Amino acid sequence: MRPFEYVRAADAASAAAAVASVPGAKFLAGGSNLVDLMKEDVERPTRVVDIRQLPLRQIQRTRAGLSLGALATNTETANHPVIRENYPLLTQAIVAGASGQLRNMATNGGNLLQRTRCNYFYDTATPCNKREPGTGCGAREGLNKIHAVLGWSEACVATYPGDMANALYALDANVRVHTTDGRERLIPIADFHRLPGDTPQRDNNLEHGELILAIELPVSAAEFARNSHYLKVRDRTSYAFAMVSVAAALQLDGGTIRQARVVLGSVAHKPWRSAEAEAELVGRRATEDTFRQAAAAALRDARPLAHNAYKVELGQRSVVRALMRAAKLA
Numbered sequence: 001m002r003p004f005e006y007v008r009a010a011d012a013a014s015a016a017a018a019v020a021s022v023p024g025a026k027f028l029a030g031g032s033n034l035v036d037l038m039k040e041d042v043e044r045p046t047r048v049v050d051i052r053q054l055p056l057r058q059i060q061r062t063r064a065g066l067s068l069g070a071l072a073t074n075t076e077t078a079n080h081p082v083i084r085e086n087y088p089l090l091t092q093a094i095v096a097g098a099s100g101q102l103r104n105m106a107t108n109g110g111n112l113l114q115r116t117r118c119n120y121f122y123d124t125a126t127p128c129n130k131r132e133p134g135t136g137c138g139a140r141e142g143l144n145k146i147h148a149v150l151g152w153s154e155a156c157v158a159t160y161p162g163d164m165a166n167a168l169y170a171l172d173a174n175v176r177v178h179t180t181d182g183r184e185r186l187i188p189i190a191d192f193h194r195l196p197g198d199t200p201q202r203d204n205n206l207e208h209g210e211l212i213l214a215i216e217l218p219v220s221a222a223e224f225a226r227n228s229h230y231l232k233v234r235d236r237t238s239y240a241f242a243m244v245s246v247a248a249a250l251q252l253d254g255g256t257i258r259q260a261r262v263v264l265g266s267v268a269h270k271p272w273r274s275a276e277a278e279a280e281l282v283g284r285r286a287t288e289d290t291f292r293q294a295a296a297a298a299l300r301d302a303r304p305l306a307h308n309a310y311k312v313e314l315g316q317r318s319v320v321r322a323l324m325r326a327a328k329l330a
């Protein structure tokens with residue numbers, strides 16, 4: 001690991017300033033992603049700003065809904081009684097991730113910002129536009145079994161690997177951020193992560209030095225509590241990232257779908273909310289046939305790479321199964 005300056009921030013403003021003022025600086029939360037990447041020489045921060053002592057751990061009701069502190073751990077969040085009761089999709093998605101030990105360390109803010117698991121990104125001997133812009137993409141013509149089938153660019157075919165964010169996309173969350181000029185701004189979760197385009201080095205729309213304060217869940221998202229399901233398909237049942245995952249949520253009126261959310265994970269550079277699938281669902285009867293049509297719509301624009309065509313059929317089957325479980329038909 002390379003030498004770096006270690007700074008402990010006293011409050012949100014000084015944390016943001018300590019990162020904003022040094023181009024290579026990074027916040028440190030649970031450290032379960034950042035420190036791994038530093039050991040692999042992928043991340044090379046010149047300054048690490050420890051934010052763990054900031055008062056950003058509360059999970060509390062607000063007028064708008066529920067606010068999840070950026071430093072609340074994944075375990076605290078998944079186990080919170082209000083979340084289990086009103087946003088069970090989020091609990092399911094979090095506990096599908098990593099392991100108990102990791103979830104005890106991982107924070108909500110750090111989880112959102114976890115980086116891709118592309119093998120070439122981790123291997124500093126290979127080209128990678130995300131790690132070193134302009135060097136090329138090792139995965140485009142390399143081993144790309146775990147890579148994207150939707151929304152990729154010639155510059156980068158990586159996926160966003162996390163679970164929690166998929167549920168947050170389905171629940172229309174917002175991310176509250178402390179800006180570098182001392183204000184706060186709310187970023188709708190749909191606008192938080194980015195597609196790779198020509199700038200795959202940028203995973204999200206945060207500016208350098210912006211600090212996540214909280215993730216906010218709207219009251220209205222609780223209307224999906226009765227009919228939601230998080231499905232994660234992976235090589236082994238624990239301690240593995242998804243090949244494909246689906247966050248599915250429905251609002252049913254009798255057997256008719258009033259509102260629907262379908263978000264696919266590990267198929268694109270960001271959680272992939274499928275407007276096409278949702279349009280196939282709204283106003284229709286909740287049946288397996290309807291769900292099959294939605295699944296076909298979700299993957300219609302897929303462009304598989306040499307080694308990941310399996311994700312197209314797996315993605316469709318996963319959408320159907322997640323919707324069947326959400327509707328309590330399976």
Ligand SMILES: Cc1cc2nc3c(=O)[nH]c(=O)nc-3n(C[C@H](O)[C@H](O)[C@H](O)COP(=O)(O)OP(=O)(O)OC[C@H]3O[C@@H](n4cnc5c(N)ncnc54)[C@H](O)[C@@H]3O)c2cc1C
Nearest residue numbers: 029030031032033034097098106107109110111162163212
């Ligand atoms: C073996 C292993 C298996 C895993 N499996 C899964 C899995 O199946 N599913 C899954 O979803 N995840 C999985 N993870 C990833 C894990 O969930 C993340 O490492 C963790 O959530 C990151 O949180 P952290 O608090 O440790 O972040 P850190 O490592 O501290 O930070 C990550 C990034 O976020 C930035 N950051 C942190 N907090 C803030 C903030 N408040 N504001 C602005 N920037 C901030 C840091 O600067 C850094 O760039 C796995 C990790 C490991 C090591």
Ligand code: SF4
Nearest residue numbers: 118128137156157158
């Ligand atoms: S897919 Fe993206 S992260 Fe992976 S090697 Fe290509 S540019 Fe790098």
